[in-house]
Amino acid sequence: MTSERSPSNNSSIPKPLGRWVVYGAAATALLGGALFYLFAWQQLGQWWVWSLGDATGQQVFDSARTAVTLVGVVGLGGAAFLAYRRQKSTEETLDINRETTTHASKALEVSTKSLQVSTDTLILGQEQLVLGQKQFEHETVRILRERYTAATEQLGSSSFAVRLAGLYALAALADDWREIDKPSEQQACIDVICAYLRTPTIPMKEDVDEDNEPVFVEDVQAGSKAEHEVRRTAVRIIAERTRPRAAALPAPGSYAEFVDGPWSDRRFDLTGAELVDADFSSCTFHDLDLSNAQFIGQTTFSASELRRVHFTNARFYTHGLKTGRASFSAAHLRTAIFKDVGMLVPCTFDGTQFEESATFYGARFLASASFAGAHFSETSSTLFDEVDFGNDMITFARARFDGPVDFSTVDFTFTRRVDFEGAAGSTPPRIAPDTRDRFPGWPWTDDADADTDGPEPA
Numbered sequence: 001m002t003s004e005r006s007p008s009n010n011s012s013i014p015k016p017l018g019r020w021v022v023y024g025a026a027a028t029a030l031l032g033g034a035l036f037y038l039f040a041w042q043q044l045g046q047w048w049v050w051s052l053g054d055a056t057g058q059q060v061f062d063s064a065r066t067a068v069t070l071v072g073v074v075g076l077g078g079a080a081f082l083a084y085r086r087q088k089s090t091e092e093t094l095d096i097n098r099e100t101t102t103h104a105s106k107a108l109e110v111s112t113k114s115l116q117v118s119t120d121t122l123i124l125g126q127e128q129l130v131l132g133q134k135q136f137e138h139e140t141v142r143i144l145r146e147r148y149t150a151a152t153e154q155l156g157s158s159s160f161a162v163r164l165a166g167l168y169a170l171a172a173l174a175d176d177w178r179e180i181d182k183p184s185e186q187q188a189c190i191d192v193i194c195a196y197l198r199t200p201t202i203p204m205k206e207d208v209d210e211d212n213e214p215v216f217v218e219d220v221q222a223g224s225k226a227e228h229e230v231r232r233t234a235v236r237i238i239a240e241r242t243r244p245r246a247a248a249l250p251a252p253g254s255y256a257e258f259v260d261g262p263w264s265d266r267r268f269d270l271t272g273a274e275l276v277d278a279d280f281s282s283c284t285f286h287d288l289d290l291s292n293a294q295f296i297g298q299t300t301f302s303a304s305e306l307r308r309v310h311f312t313n314a315r316f317y318t319h320g321l322k323t324g325r326a327s328f329s330a331a332h333l334r335t336a337i338f339k340d341v342g343m344l345v346p347c348t349f350d351g352t353q354f355e356e357s358a359t360f361y362g363a364r365f366l367a368s369a370s371f372a373g374a375h376f377s378e379t380s381s382t383l384f385d386e387v388d389f390g391n392d393m394i395t396f397a398r399a400r401f402d403g404p405v406d407f408s409t410v411d412f413t414f415t416r417r418v419d420f421e422g423a424a425g426s427t428p429p430r431i432a433p434d435t436r437d438r439f440p441g442w443p444w445t446d447d448a449d450a451d452t453d454g455p456e457p458a
Contacts, residue, residue, distance in 0.1 A: 281302040
């Protein structure tokens with residue numbers, strides 16, 4: 001069985017050189033033997049005598065010494081030759097390694113340069129992409145601002161159809177500004193719509209002056225219906241974009257998750273606006289200012305969430321011969337100011353949630369007012385200071401009072417009826433003690449302190 005050589009047993013000498021070593025060793029042995037006999041024969045004086053029995057020990061020793069010396073010289077020559085061959089092989093290997101290293105270094109240098117070129121190309125591509133994005137953004141902004149200019153010009157048209165188109169164009173533009181994350185530009189579009197509602201626009205008509213030249217004059221009679229329709233459209237645009245909407249399509253068997261409308265977090269300055277049949281039901285407003293606004297006809301904020309709203313000195317009127325109404329039923333009021341508000345129409349706060357603070361300082365309710373089922377939460381504070389409830393009916397039936405409500409400065413002398421039937425809560429409202437007998441269904445009579453009209457101390 002032939003044994004296999006391990007890698008450690010493999011000779012590092014090339015095979016041709018190994019054969020030369022074997023041949024050299026054999027030749028050296030033969031040469032040594034031949035020299036030994038040659039010197040021995042010379043000593044004996046006889047040739048071709050293979051038996052050296054006649055030779056003395058000294059002669060054999062001298063012959064062997066001489067032969068070994070010569071063989072050693074030859075061996076040294078062979079060793080020198082092998083050393084030379086090995087040195088030359090090593091030098092050739094080093095040269096090859098040096099050339100390989102040189103080629104590898106050049107290849108690495110080329111690779112490094114290629115990598116640098118690739119990196120520079122990538123950086124250039126990124127810079128071009130950023131530049132392209134900026135150019136696209138600038139172009140988009142330029143186009144949107146051109147649309148803004150055109151839309152605002154449409155709002156100034158004498159044609160109500162053109163004004164309607166301008167409103168829709170501004171609304172779409174505000175949505176587009178939001179899509180590219182430009183809230184200030186979106187706010188500018190909303191401000192223009194609010195400014196239009198704040199402006200008392202009077203329809204114009206064509207006429208001729210004394211020189212028979214065409215002119216535009218105010219037409220108070222004609223066009224008022226069309227202008228009211230334009231304003232109703234503006235209100236509808238605002239309402240549609242402040243109502244909650246589904247965040248995404250619900251999975252089968254689940255309910256949709258609703259989020260605030262895209263305009264709910266914006267500021268709405270409608271001070272002094274004239275709003276006809278305003279329907280803001282189910283809307284959410286973060287900041288709404290309706291101070292000095294004129295509400296005509298049917299006005300509703302039912303089921304709305306009003307986080308901060310001002311109705312200071314606002315007026316609610318009927319629309320011609322039609323009856324009017326103001327509804328805040330089921331609304332959520334966080335911070336609401338109804339200071340000096342004038343309710344000339346019946347108003348309802350049925351089921352309204354008062355969550356933080358509400359002020360009705362100096363408000364006038366000249367028609368019926370209903371707070372049936374309203375909830376004044378523990379975190380709320382509601383002030384009816386110097387409120388005039390008129391001579392109609394006021395009801396707080398089934399209302400719940402868990403937060404402080406102050407009626408202490410309200411004069412109910414001329415109010416036809418104030419109903420607290422079914423009211424409840426941990427914090428009775430404060431009223432003037434001499435007016436308590438006017439409230440049928442007052443549920444805290446037995447537990448109230450006559451001096452403070454609050455709960456008796458434990």
